[in-house]
Amino acid sequence: MRVFQIQDDWGMANLKLADRPQPQPGAGQVLLRMLASSLNFRDLVVPERGYGSFTGKLPLIPLSDGVGEVVAVGPGVTRVAVGDRVCPTFFQGWIAGEPDLSRMTGSLGGPIDGTMAEFMCLSEQGVVKVPAYLSDVEAATLPCAALTAWSALATHGAVKPGEQVLIQGSGGVALFALAFARIAGARVTVISSSDEKIERLRALGADATINYRTTPEWSKPARALTDGRGFDHIVELGGEKTLPQSLRCIRPGGTLSMIGVLSGSSLATPLGLIITRQVRLQGITVGHRDGFEAMLRALEQHRMPVIVDRVFEFPALKEALAYLKSGSQFGKICIRH
Ligand SMILES: NC(=O)c1ccc[n+]([C@@H]2O[C@H](COP(=O)([O-])OP(=O)(O)OC[C@H]3O[C@@H](n4cnc5c(N)ncnc54)[C@H](OP(=O)(O)O)[C@@H]3O)[C@@H](O)[C@H]2O)c1
Structure with a gap:
C-alpha cells in the first residue's frame, strides 16, 4: 500500500512516498481504507522530532487526523462493522477517565503510525463512528483540533x-x-x-x-x-x-x-x-474517546458546519504542509486519499 513516511532520519526532507505491505486485522482489530486526512500545527513539528516528550521510531507515517471506511474486521469485533465510516482516536489507549502516562503516549502520527496511508489497522477500541452529515474531508478534521x-x-x-x-x-x-x-x-x-x-x-x-x-x-x-x-x-x-x-x-x-x-x-x-x-x-491534551463521542453527538444535534479551507490530493502532502506553515489558511487543510 502507498504511504507517506518520515524515512530513515528526522527532518521534513525525509518525508517521502513509500510502499508498505497491506496490514491484516487480527483479533479485536479493524482494517480501514483511509478516505481523507487533515493537518494540525503538530504535523509541522513531528517530522523535526520536536513535539513534547515525543520519542518516536522511524520510519513513521505522519498525521493524527483522518477518516476511513471499515473494510474488514478481525475475530471478536463488535463496536463497528464493515461499511462503517470511522475516525481513529488521537490517543489510541485513552478511552475515558483521568489522563495517565500510559493513556497519553499512544498518539497517532507519532509515536504510532498515522493516517497518511491507504490502509490502517487499529484496535476496534481506537475508532469512533462519524455522523453521516459530514463529508469525508470534514470528518477527517475531528480527532485532534x-x-x-x-x-x-x-x-x-x-x-x-x-x-x-x-x-x-x-x-x-x-x-x-x-x-x-x-x-x-x-x-x-x-x-x-x-x-x-x-x-x-x-x-x-x-x-x-x-x-x-x-x-x-x-x-x-x-x-x-x-x-x-x-x-x-x-x-x-x-x-x-x-x-x-x-x-x-x-x-x-x-x-x-x-x-x-x-x-x-x-x-x-x-x-x-x-x-x-x-x-x-x-x-489540555486533546481528550479521550468518551469526550470524542460526546462531541459527535453535539455536532450531529446542531449539524455544526466544519470550516475547510483547502483540500489537497494525497501525493501533495508536502505542498499542504507548506501551505499550513504559511498561516494564510482560514479553516482546516485536508488531504483526499
Ligand atoms: N494541547 C493540545 O491537545 C493541542 C491540540 C491541538 C493543537 N494544539 C496547539 O494549539 C496551537 C494551535 O493549533 P492549530 O492546529 O489550531 O494551529 P493552526 O490551525 O496552524 O492555527 C494557527 C493560527 O493561530 C493564530 N496565531 C498564530 N500566532 C498567534 C498568536 N501569537 N496569538 C494569537 N493567535 C495566533 C493564527 O490565526 P490568526 O491569523 O487569525 O491570528 C494562525 O492562523 C498549536 O500550538 C498547537 O500545537 C494543542
Whole structure:
C-alpha cells in the first residue's frame, strides 16, 4: 500500500512516498481504507522530532487526523462493522477517565503510525463512528483540533449560557472553539492577526473581535468588552506572548485552557496574578474517546458546519504542509486519499 513516511532520519526532507505491505486485522482489530486526512500545527513539528516528550521510531507515517471506511474486521469485533465510516482516536489507549502516562503516549502520527496511508489497522477500541452529515474531508478534521476545543470548553470548562469566552486566532482549534462556545450560549471574543479573517470570524458568529497586530496590547480593550469583569474562560493558544495578557483579562476564578504555544513556550509573567485572581490554569491534551463521542453527538444535534479551507490530493502532502506553515489558511487543510 502507498504511504507517506518520515524515512530513515528526522527532518521534513525525509518525508517521502513509500510502499508498505497491506496490514491484516487480527483479533479485536479493524482494517480501514483511509478516505481523507487533515493537518494540525503538530504535523509541522513531528517530522523535526520536536513535539513534547515525543520519542518516536522511524520510519513513521505522519498525521493524527483522518477518516476511513471499515473494510474488514478481525475475530471478536463488535463496536463497528464493515461499511462503517470511522475516525481513529488521537490517543489510541485513552478511552475515558483521568489522563495517565500510559493513556497519553499512544498518539497517532507519532509515536504510532498515522493516517497518511491507504490502509490502517487499529484496535476496534481506537475508532469512533462519524455522523453521516459530514463529508469525508470534514470528518477527517475531528480527532485532534475539534476534540481539543471540546475538551477545553465542554469537558473541563463546562461553559454556560451568558459566559464570556476569549479565543486566540483563527486556526483549527480556534474555529472549533468558536463553534462550541456558541453552541453553549456563550458570548465570544476572538483575537486575530488580520481584518480579513476578522470579517469571516464575525460571519461565523464571533460577537466581538480584536486585531492583535494593530492592537498588540489587547488585554485592556478585551476586558472592556466584558464591562470590566473579565473573561470566564480563555482558550490560550499563543503561549509566551499571549498568556501574560490573558492573565490581565481573565476574571477572578476564571479558567485558562492552556492548549498551544504558537508564539513561544517560555514564560516571563507576574505569576502573582494567578494567585490573587485565583485563576484555574487547565492544561489540555486533546481528550479521550468518551469526550470524542460526546462531541459527535453535539455536532450531529446542531449539524455544526466544519470550516475547510483547502483540500489537497494525497501525493501533495508536502505542498499542504507548506501551505499550513504559511498561516494564510482560514479553516482546516485536508488531504483526499
Ligand atoms: N494541547 C493540545 O491537545 C493541542 C491540540 C491541538 C493543537 N494544539 C496547539 O494549539 C496551537 C494551535 O493549533 P492549530 O492546529 O489550531 O494551529 P493552526 O490551525 O496552524 O492555527 C494557527 C493560527 O493561530 C493564530 N496565531 C498564530 N500566532 C498567534 C498568536 N501569537 N496569538 C494569537 N493567535 C495566533 C493564527 O490565526 P490568526 O491569523 O487569525 O491570528 C494562525 O492562523 C498549536 O500550538 C498547537 O500545537 C494543542
